[in-house]
Amino acid sequence: MVDESGRTETLxxxxxxxxxxxxxxxxxxxxxxxxxxxxxxxxxGQPNHVEHLTWFxxxxxxxxxxxxxxxxxxxxxDVHRGLKITDEQRQRFVELYLEAASEAGLPEDRPFRxxxxxxxxxxxxxxxxxxxxxxxxxxxxxxxxxxxxxxxxREAKS
Numbered sequence: 001m002v003d004e005s006g007r008t009e010t011l012x013x014x015x016x017x018x019x020x021x022x023x024x025x026x027x028x029x030x031x032x033x034x035x036x037x038x039x040x041x042x043x044x045g046q047p048n049h050v051e052h053l054t055w056f057x058x059x060x061x062x063x064x065x066x067x068x069x070x071x072x073x074x075x076x077x078d079v080h081r082g083l084k085i086t087d088e089q090r091q092r093f094v095e096l097y098l099e100a101a102s103e104a105g106l107p108e109d110r111p112f113r114x115x116x117x118x119x120x121x122x123x124x125x126x127x128x129x130x131x132x133x134x135x136x137x138x139x140x141x142x143x144x145x146x147x148x149x150x151x152x153x154r155e156a157k158s
Contacts, residue, residue: 010061011060011112011116011119011150012061012062012063013063014107014112015116016106017063018054018058021054021057021058022051022054023104024057024104025050025053025057025100026050028053028096028100029045029049029053035092035096038089041083041085055067056145060145060148061119062147076145077139080127082131084131085124085128087128089128093124093127094117094121097120098116101113111150111151112150119148125140126142
């Protein structure tokens with residue numbers, strides 16, 4: 001998507017910035033805490049989890065880099081390690097995330113929804129691999145928050 005100045009609009013801006021993404025993450029988080037398949041991974045929840053999810057998605061989508069500055073990518077690896085995420089949990093995570101995006105009123109246009117789906121599927125796959133890693137060599141070879149693009153060059157860049 002191109003904005004009024006002719007520049008490619010970021011996914012962050014198109015999603016409604018922090019407000020839109022926070023709304024998405026809150027709805028999503030409420031769903032996972034109430035879901036029998038995912039609740040074992042999330043337990044009773046963490047007070048800062050929605051904020052951290054918002055920071056991560058914002059940074060990935062071209063917004064501020066608060067996640068990297070305040071938590072660092074190693075935090076993301078650490079919170080998933082040892083969870084042993086199953087295929088069913090990974091698929092349910094994606095399903096609930098996309099459902100939450102609709103409930104949050106995020107844009108419905110096809111380019112945005114394709115990028116959103118690719119983003120969450122990629123992230124869920126990385127989290128699953130990292131959750132099963134017994135050694136650092138078994139971790140997914142990503143060591144910084146990916147920058148998700150859309151339009152003709154839609155692919156993760158690290």
